[in-house]
Amino acid sequence: MVEFKTQKAFMIYPEKCTACRACQVACKNWNQLPATKTINRGTFENPPDMDPFNYTKIKFNEYGNGSDYGIKWLFLKQQCLHCTEATCMIVCPSNGALYRTPEGAVAFNPEKCIGCKYCVMTCPFEVPKFSEDTKTISKCHLCHDRMANGLSPACAKACPTGAIVYGDRDKLIAEAKAQGAQNIYGENELDGLHVMYVLADSPDKYGLPVNPKVPMTVVLWKRFIKPLVKWGIPLTALAVLLHFWLHGPHVVSEGKGGEK
Amino acid sequence: MAGKIVTNGSTALEKIGHWALVISCVICMITGFGFMFRSLDIFQKIFGLPHGAKTVHHFFGLVFFISLILVFLIWVKDCGFDSEDIKWFKVFGGYIIRTDQHFDLYKFNPGQKIFFYYTIIFGAIVSITGYIMWNPFAWSRGAVQLSYPLHALSAFMFALGFIGHGYLGSWANPGSLSVITSGRVTRAWCDHHRPRWTRKMVKEGKLKEE
Numbered sequence: 001m002v003e004f005k006t007q008k009a010f011m012i013y014p015e016k017c018t019a020c021r022a023c024q025v026a027c028k029n030w031n032q033l034p035a036t037k038t039i040n041r042g043t044f045e046n047p048p049d050m051d052p053f054n055y056t057k058i059k060f061n062e063y064g065n066g067s068d069y070g071i072k073w074l075f076l077k078q079q080c081l082h083c084t085e086a087t088c089m090i091v092c093p094s095n096g097a098l099y100r101t102p103e104g105a106v107a108f109n110p111e112k113c114i115g116c117k118y119c120v121m122t123c124p125f126e127v128p129k130f131s132e133d134t135k136t137i138s139k140c141h142l143c144h145d146r147m148a149n150g151l152s153p154a155c156a157k158a159c160p161t162g163a164i165v166y167g168d169r170d171k172l173i174a175e176a177k178a179q180g181a182q183n184i185y186g187e188n189e190l191d192g193l194h195v196m197y198v199l200a201d202s203p204d205k206y207g208l209p210v211n212p213k214v215p216m217t218v219v220l221w222k223r224f225i226k227p228l229v230k231w232g233i234p235l236t237a238l239a240v241l242l243h244f245w246l247h248g249p250h251v252v253s254e255g256k257g258g259e260k
Numbered sequence: 261m262a263g264k265i266v267t268n269g270s271t272a273l274e275k276i277g278h279w280a281l282v283i284s285c286v287i288c289m290i291t292g293f294g295f296m297f298r299s300l301d302i303f304q305k306i307f308g309l310p311h312g313a314k315t316v317h318h319f320f321g322l323v324f325f326i327s328l329i330l331v332f333l334i335w336v337k338d339c340g341f342d343s344e345d346i347k348w349f350k351v352f353g354g355y356i357i358r359t360d361q362h363f364d365l366y367k368f369n370p371g372q373k374i375f376f377y378y379t380i381i382f383g384a385i386v387s388i389t390g391y392i393m394w395n396p397f398a399w400s401r402g403a404v405q406l407s408y409p410l411h412a413l414s415a416f417m418f419a420l421g422f423i424g425h426g427y428l429g430s431w432a433n434p435g436s437l438s439v440i441t442s443g444r445v446t447r448a449w450c451d452h453h454r455p456r457w458t459r460k461m462v463k464e465g466k467l468k469e470e
Contacts, residue, residue: 091408093295094310114310116295121396121404130397221409226296229416236420240427249434 008103008147009082009169009194010156011176011184014206016163017075019044019058026158027056030143050078052131055140056155059207076206077164079155080127080140081186082106082194087214088119088128090222104169104194105142113137124190124212142194169194190214264447266458268468269439277334278440280327281379284320285422291317292415318394325387332380338367339377344456345370366456371428378421385414 027033033053038046045060056079065072082105089106092098097112098119108128113136119128120137128137143153151157156166165172169192176184176198185203186193189212203210270278291313294303307313348363348370363369368376389407396404430437436453439445447469450458461467 093298094304095298095301097310112310114314116314116393117396118408121401122408215405217405217409221412225409225412225416229293229296229412229419232416233419233423236423240423244427244431247432249432251434 006103007169007194008105008142008166009172009196010142010153011165011167011172012077012195012197013163013165014075014077014197015200016161017058017077018161018163019060019073019075020160021058022158022160023056023077023155023164024054024058026154027140028054030146030154031055050127050129050139052129052134052138055079055138061206063205074201074206076197076208077155079195080106080142081125082140082142083124083189083212084191084193085214086190087122087124087218090214091118091122091218093118101142101144101147103142103144103147105144105147107141107144108137108139110134110136110138122215122218124209124215172196264469265444266447266450266467266469267444268466269443269445269450271443273330274334275440275443277327277330280323281331284324284327285418287320288317288324289415289419289422291320296412321387321390321394324383325391328380328383328387335368335376339373341370341373342366345373362452362455364455365453366460367454369453375421375425379418382414382417382421385410386418389414 028035033055036047036051036053038048041048043060043062045058047054047057050057056077059076059078061074061076063072063074064070084104086098086100086106089098089100093116094112094114096109097114098106098108101107115130115135115137117130117137120126120130128139130137143151143155146153152166156164165175167175173184173187173196176196179198181198183199184196185199185208186196197206197208199206199208290303291307294300294307294313295310295317301310304310304313307316344364348365351361352371389411392399392404392407393411399407428436429440435445435449439449447458450467458467
């Protein structure tokens with residue numbers, strides 16, 4: 001468990017979300033992200049997915065509810081969830097390209113990103129997006145520049161219904177529980193997310209993984225193979241030296257090879 | 261015949277293939293371990309910051325793959341196993357524990373043949389997974405996620421082989437290294453390490469001596 005000075009987080013109440021998407025606009029505005037061209041796909045949901053210039057997005061999950069009107073929406077605010085056990089930070093090969101802010105968010109430095117796309121391919125929530133224009137990844141950084149100055153992230157500031165609540169992580173959890181929340185998505189997942197949800201239905205109905213985990217192959221790669229390399233190579237070199245010391249070189253003497 | 265020098269211990273193509281593989285392998289290992297261990301990011305910096313190291317890793321990865329194919333085509337015909345190899349295996353050629361036993365080998369001893377297949381297999385895995393990781397968006401997430409540990413593991417196996425092969429080819433067997441550098445070895449070395457090859461070359465009049 002990583003310890004932070006003051007863990008800041010979001011508690012998102014999807015039931016309060018009206019999908020006005022003020023958060024999407026505020027995010028674009030603060031981060032000065034360009035508009036992206038999309039097409040009408042027969043849904044109010046837009047853009048279709050998070051991309052290098054859309055750090056956050058309201059996902060419209062549509063379900064029939066049996067009435068004549070026939071539809072029920074489950075809105076999900078998609079963004080980086082700022083895991084404590086962050087897969088992206090585990091796999092990143094470049095020092096400082098992905099880093100932890102003092103408040104607990106996972107921010108990125110595009111100048112240090114080498115575009116290997118490891119994080120894009122392994123994030124359990126498929127959050128980091130790679131831009132072919134900049135050759136780097138980008139994602140939500142929880143407005144760490146605003147947080148460092150005591151302001152709330154842009155999306156939370158813009159939310160008119162109070163669906164995005166920003167504050168100290170412990171207090172947010174206590175508050176949600178006091179209001180009767182049974183399951184807080186993100187309280188314990190991946191050692192605790194810094195963006196949590198009070199869901200009204202099961203996570204998969206919202207399009208969230210039910211049991212998010214660091215992929216098995218990443219665990220194998222970084223927790224088993226990496227130490228194997230760290231110890232295996234020096235020990236092999238040592239074994240070779242030991243062999244040379246014990247047995248010495250194998251000299252072929254003149255004439256010896258001639259015996260047949 | 262003692263004291264004579266054989267000058268055509270290996271062909272020009274063998275030398276080129278071998279050293280292209282060695283050089284590309286070393287550069288890929290240095291940059292690769294620089295990526296694996298962030299504390300070793302000096303290995304990234306000497307190749308022009310992480311961005312440059314990535315480009316270098318990709319370029320020499322390509323050189324590695326091409327030279328791997330080259331050495332496979334050159335040596336695969338010399339790496340079949342025969343009955344003499346079984347005798348060799350019983351004492352492991354006297355390589356690990358020294359013996360005076362002698363074997364009527366052709367060009368490579370069975371240990372070298374095993375190392376040949378070891379190199380080809382792990383070289384192929386590291387190349388294929390590296391190709392997948394190069395442009396991950398062309399593949400499924402599962403395939404790419406599986407490539408990461410396989411790439412690391414085969415690179416590790418390659419590094420171990422590199423240490424063992426480099427040791428046995430140089431300090432452990434003085435006189436052997438020059439067979440792949442200048443191609444010049446003593447006649448005694450030829451008679452000892454590749455007697456069947458030497459006899460064949462003599463018979464065909466292809467053994468160049470000075």
